[in-house]
Amino acid sequence: MTRPLRIDVPGGIAHVTARGNNRLAIFHRAEQRHRLLAILQRVVARYGWLCHAYVVMDNHYHLLVETPMPNLSLGMRHLNGLYGQWFNHRHDRSGHVFGGRFKSLAVERDEHFLEAARYIVLNPLRTARPRRFTDWRWSSYPATAGLVACPPSLTIEGVLGSFDSDLTVARRRYVDFVADGIATSLDTRLVGEIYLGDDDFIRDLMPGVPIAEIPRTQWQPLRPNxxxxxxxxxxxxxxxxxxxxxxxxxxxxxxxxxxxxxxxxxxxxxxxxxxxxxxxxxxxxxxxxxxx
Known part of the structure; x- marks a missing residue:
């Protein structure tokens, strides 16, 4: 079995997900989701991350984070470690809270950034509730769309700035873009480490590692040119x-x-x-x- 390649690069953008051990519902209460997002705010501030999108579901979460310093793994250990300690203490239990290490998807800045941001906020549609993804309070969509105040942990300029310099226009186009992606969002299966980009992008991330040595299942081809x-x-x-x-x-x-x-x-x-x-x-x- 091929060992997934781990990437911590300065200025990198990653789509990160972590799941409860054995798919345990570790975020099914509002208190638990609040706690995770509060810890995320601390991690973002401590490690200098830019969080462009997020969603918290019942048994997993997704983040789209930019790391000016090569500290993705360090920050994720902090995030999952603190939440795991709190969860076990709060519920008088012991053992693993998360199912192994987090999964990360390296995202090419100008090629798949918006696709990843859209996929994340559409994640609630893959569950029995809610009927509309806009009803899900625990994602970055309401703040990015201007429906609620922006939390300190979220950076909306990266996503909205991709649409227009005018905030009102950018938000309208963002809302349309997300709605258009309901039938075309990224595949939900994350196996090991996956790269969204072309050969040149992967070579830049992994200097000295031949493309042939990176399993094809660990990276995805570009969108249509x-x-x-x-x-x-x-x-x-x-x-x-x-x-x-x-x-x-x-x-x-x-x-x-x-x-x-x-x-x-x-x-x-x-x-x-x-x-x-x-x-x-x-x-x-x-x-x-x-x-x-």
Whole structure:
């Protein structure tokens, strides 16, 4: 059996999950969820993390964290260790609270960041409750969408800044982006260590380790590239809303300004996600540029 590769890199972004031992429901009460999030706040402050998204379910949790210093493993030991001690003391029990080490998924910053953030907040849909993921209090979605105040442990600028510099516009587009992902979010199976990125990304993370030595099951291929997406009539909206490409990436590919792409997207959104007048994404952006 291949031993999972562990990654602690400065400036890395990781999708982290931890489960109760034998799938024990260790977060099924509000008190328990409050305690975990309180400890997370302390860990974020102590280790200088940026927490971009989170969700706490009955028997597991997910985090999307950025680590300016290479201290992911250290911080996770602190988080799970403190919670485990509290849980055992609170319930007069002993033994393991979490089922082994945490699982981590290294996320390529410009390729899968938004996809991972969306997957995390949609996690409640994979349970019997609630009927709407927006009803789940124990995720970062309400704060990121502007429905509640932002807790100190959460950094919303990274996610919202990927959509627009205007907070109101960014939040509207974030809400649409998350809703669009209900049928297209990432696979739920995490086995060992998984990498979201291409060969170059993995080589940067693991210098000196040949790609052939990293099991294929431990990393995922990139989303469709822009050349493929923008060849389709609805490709502009798909690239931005479904696959999380940033305005500047689309603009650079099409040879126009990010503002032009933003205007084109706004028009497409107003016409039920169809390229207006039947033009291709490239032509739609060029026509939009000529109008301003």
């Amino acid at each position: 822009l050349e493929m997406l923008l060849a389709e009539r609805d490709g502009l909206l798909a690239a931005y809303r479904t696959y999380g490409y940033r305005l500047r990436e689309i603009a650079a590919h099409l040879g126009v300004s990010p503002a032009t792409v933003s205007r084109a997207l706004a028009r497409l959104e107003q016409t039920a996600a169809h390229t207006r007048d039947g033009h291709s994404p490239r032509e739609a952006c060029r026509r939009e540029g000529r109008m301003h």
